[in-house]
Amino acid sequence: MSTPEKPETTGDLGAAIAEAREAARAVGISEFDTPSTGIAGEDNPEDARKHAFTFDLEGLDDAPGISDIEEALEEIPGVRARIVFGDRRAWITAPESVGPDRLAEVMERFGVVARLTEGSLRRRLDHPHAALGSSHQRRRLRTLRGRRQAEERARIIERQKRAGWLRSEAIRHLVQDPESRDVLFTARDLVTVPRLVVSTILAVPTIILHYVVAFQFPGWQWVCLALALPVVVWGAWPFHRAMLGGLRRGLSALDAASSVAILVAWLWSAAMLLFTPAGDIGWLSNPKMFAFDQQLLMEGEIYLDVACGMTVVLLAGRLMTRRTRLSLMDDLANARPDPQECYTVVHRNRATGRQEPEVIPLQEVNVGDDLLVPEGHIIPVDGRVVGGSSTVEAGLIEGRGIPRRVKVNDRVYAGSTAVDGQLKVRVIRTGHLTRSSVIHRWVRGATRRQNRMAWVSTSTAGWLIPASLIIAGADFSLWYLISGNINAAFTTALAILASVAPVALALSTSLALRHGIEAAARHGMLLRDGNIMRRLAQVDTVVFNRVGTLVEQEMAVETVTADHGENPDLVLRVAGALSMESEHPASQAIVHAARQSRDHGEGGEEIPHWIEVTHVDITADGTFTGMVTLPAGHGDSERQVEASLWRPRTMADLTGRLAAAAASGGTPIIVRWRGKDRGVITLNDTVKDDASEAVEDLADLGMETIMLSRDTYPVARRFADRIGAASVLAGIAPGRKAMAVRAVHARGHCVAMVGDSSVRECLHVADVGICVVGGQPLADLIRTDTRGLDVVVLRSDVSAIPQIMSLARRTSRLIDQNIWFAWIYNVAAMLAAISGLLHPMAATVLMICSSLLIEWRSRRARVF
Known part of the structure; x- marks a missing residue:
């Protein structure tokens, strides 16, 4: 066919x-x-490989023109664009054939100057064949490329440092870097399960033959020597390599003493078999645990059991430590979505106006897209729910893991999981700007920065290695000179090398700190570094800024009191007009009450439906001023007058009826125009549910609580009594709050200031600044300025404050106890070895047990 x-x-x-x-x-x-x-993709740009660009925009003055710019950009085949007016940024996805210059030229036609962000420039470095853009962008790329090459060289050197082997040029680089003058840990990649298994198989018969005389057949010692050789050379190679790397770089390797002990034990045993009767066929060994039994040591003793046993115990201990030392960084990396994973995005077709779904990779999702998150999937972006509802389980660091029900207009964050329903999320932040990515970078930096105590512990551990070698050499010489027994002298010296535990000393501080920092992060509290943990433990006074910490964000108008002859509705309308442009909760409450009064027609025809206001300004002390248009009376139509909203700081600022109203209610706001106070508006703010309990917990910890407020003393004292605060600093203007915190510190207190970003200066002058994020985007808060951000609290509950204080005290107490234990153990073990009370094999077991005990104690810092 x-x-x-x-x-x-x-x-x-x-x-x-x-x-x-x-x-x-x-x-x-x-x-x-x-x-x-x-x-593929040349005829149909939609099928071409695409790149995402982010532009910072200058000259974007009005929001209505955004749609025109987006339409002009999307006229280029394959281009999708989203512009956010508030951020002055454009997120654009374009095919490879469309360079950034072409996109910038389109936006320049509308008078907008577009510049690629540094993140986009970094992505261009990952695609060397892509269009580089303008000469300015090429210069920025060259700068970034040089910076990246320097970072890559530093990473290579760090990997070589961990592996324990460096070339001479790397050594010279490290000598110039003062922060690299620390100890050398054993390379983790070399400590493997196969190495442990093979070493154990060869070590077990060697140890058994040493201690069970009945199994010692003729020539058994030579068989043990052969079995121990691969264990000593290949099995213990991670420790030998670290020691050699330390010698090449002039650093102390933490396992150097163990490496020397393993090698010396095997070499000594080989020498004994070659040059003493211990090598005779038919020789039997009867090892004892104590070196002072010199009669039994006169004929010689071999220590192949010590060489093999120490290798196996060290390998097992390091592997056990690695498997039990769970890291928050590893958990965050595992929970991070794959950028190549595809999601369904709903776009509006500009021609038809219909919503059209499109499946694209996560890396092509832009700000402003509507992303569909199916039930049971992780939310990969920060955004606002615009469709559907679901129970959302928080991510690793989004609070305490309590599920919450979200619906339209609720915020969701990357790393959360939609449990029982599909959500449509409008993207606000993607990639490295999401809250989880910012937290990941913050915690990674916090755990890498050593505090002073960690540096002291690590440096001391480094000095312990040469000290132990010197002591072992001196011990060998003295024992031999005094007793004349070279075997007893060697046994005690080997026990010294086997018992010393520099790893326990090095980890006594850093490991507990890391666990404490990660435990705080898992519960929504980010610490800058280990130094902050120590300072938190020393705090004896906590100052709360009332707004942003102790009360909810929403406020409501409680009363409106007008002076004699004034109209309370007009007082409220003027206050609403002056507060229109402010986002402060107090301003929003006044605007809301003024609109309700207008909509209900209160005040009659005498009150204008709309009050014009111009030249609105906010002074340094928080007073709102402006020119408002009011009925003039006496037949005149209207007249512009100067009006203001101000908050009294003392009762002496008011008299009569207004003074009584300001002292009897909530937060008072005074309305003034034409140079006369016309009325008082009191605002009611809701105390957070756990505020009183949190203040009580702080008092139980022995801390004094102070509330900082710009309200008059009667109002502030009444609020402080509701939550149980011990002291009140009332009538403090915003510009003088930092001075008030300094005054508390000047009295000899260690002060922690708790507030939101509006009191950043107060956070900076305190011993510890605790910033409550609230609804502010974390990326914006950290990017603008990190001054005063010693602790960043992602949660809104006040109970986070006593929890972080308690965690800091417990972690610091664990660190102190670990340091004392490590020192007491090392001194006691050396004395026991020198006196002949400690056999080298028993010393090995004690050494690894001390390190594991430090590990176990340090993990207690993870208990929140």
């Missing part, structure tokens, strides 16, 4: 394609007028 013949030349294929195009044109199909090149 014959098969149809295929075209043999490309000419036949081209003729067939031409006939097909001609037939298509004959029936009115014209999409094929442009010849195809056969390259």
Whole structure:
């Protein structure tokens, strides 16, 4: 049966394609007028590989023009654009053939100057064949490329440092870096399970033959020497390599003493077999645990059991430590979505106005897109729910893991999981700007920065290695000179090397600090570094700024009291007009009450429906001023007058009826125009549910609580009594709050200031600044300025404050106890070894047990 013949030349294929195009044109199909090149994406830009660009925009003065710019950009085939007016940024996805210059030229036609962000420039470095853009962008790329190369060199050196082996040029680089003058840990990649298994298989018969005389057949010692050789050389290679790397770089390797002990034990045993009767066939060993039993040591003793046992115990201990030392960084990395994972995004077709779904990779999702998150999936972006509802389980660091029900207009964050329903999320932040990414970078930096105590512990551990070698050498010499027994002298010296535990001393501080920092982060509290943990433990006074910490964000108008002859509705309308542009909760409450009064027609025809206000300004002490248009009376229509909203700091600022109203209610706001106070508006703010309990917990910890407020003393004292605060600093203007915190510190207190970003200066002058984020985007808070951000609290409950204080005290107490234990153990173990009370094998077991005990104690810092 014959098969149809295929075209043999490309000419036949081209003729067939031409006939097909001609037939298509004959029936009115014209999409094929442009010849195809056969390259995917060249004919259809939607199929081409795309890149995401982020531009910072200058000259974007009005929001209505955004749609015109987006339409002009999307006229380029394959381009999708989203512009956010508030951030002055454009997120654009374009094919590879469309460079950033072309996109910038389109925006320049509208008077907008577009510059690629540093993040976009970094992505261009990952695609060297992509268009580089303008000369300015190329210069920035060269700068970033040089910076990246320097970072890569530093990473390579760090990997070599951990591996324990460096070339001479790396050594010179490290000598110039003062922060690299620390100890050398054993390379984790070399400590593997196969190495442990093989070493154990060879070590077990060696140890058994040493201690069970009945199993010692003729020539057993030579068999043990052969079995121990691969264990000593290959099994203990991670520790030997670290020691050699430390010697090459002039640093102390933490396992150097163990490495020397393993090698010396095998070499000593080989020498004994070659040059003493211990190598005779039929020789039997009867090892004892104590070196002072010199009669039994006179004929010689071999220590192959110590060499093999120490290797196996060290490998097992390091592997056990690695498997039990769970890291928050690892958990965050595992929970991070794959950028190549595809999600469904709903776009509005500008031509038809319909919503059209499109499946795209996560890395192509832009700000402003509507992303569909199916039930049971992790939310990959920060955004606002615009469709659907679901129970959301918080991510690793989004609070205490309590599920919450979200609906339209609620905020959701990357790393959370939609449990029981599909959500449509409008993207606000993606990639490295999401809250989880910012937290990941923050915690990674906090755990890497050593505090002073960690540096002291690590440096001391480094000095312990040469000290132990010197002590072992001196011990060997003295024992031999005094007793004349070289075997006893060697046994005690080997026990010294086997018992010393520099790892326990090095980890006594850093490990507990890391666990404490990660435990705080898992519960929504970010610490800058380990130094902050120590300072928190020393705090004896906590100052709360009332707004942003102790009360909810929402406020409500409680009363409106007008002076004699004044209209209370007019007082409220003027206050609403002056507060219109402010986002402060007090201003929003006044605006809301003024609108309700207007909508209900209160005040009659005497009150204008709309009050014009111009030249609104906010002074340094928080007073709102402006020119308002009011009825003038006496037949005149209207007149512009100067009006203001101000908050009294002392009762002496008011008299009569207004003074009584300001002292009897909530937060007072005074309304003034034409130089006269016309009325008082009191605001009621809701105390957070756990504020009183949190203040009580702080008092139980022995801390004094102070509330800082700009309200008058009667109002502030009444509020402080509701939550149980011990002291009140009332009548403090915003510009003088930092001075008030300094005054508390000047009295000899260690002060922690708790507030939101509006009191950043107060956070900076305190011993510890605790910033409550609230609804502010974390990326914006950290990017603008990190002054005063010693602790960043992502939660809104006040109970976070006593919890972080308690965690800091417990962690600091664990660190102190770990340091004392490590020192007491090392001194006691050396004395026991020197006196001959400690056998080298028993010393090995004690050494690894001390390190594991430090590990176990340090993990207690994870208990919140």
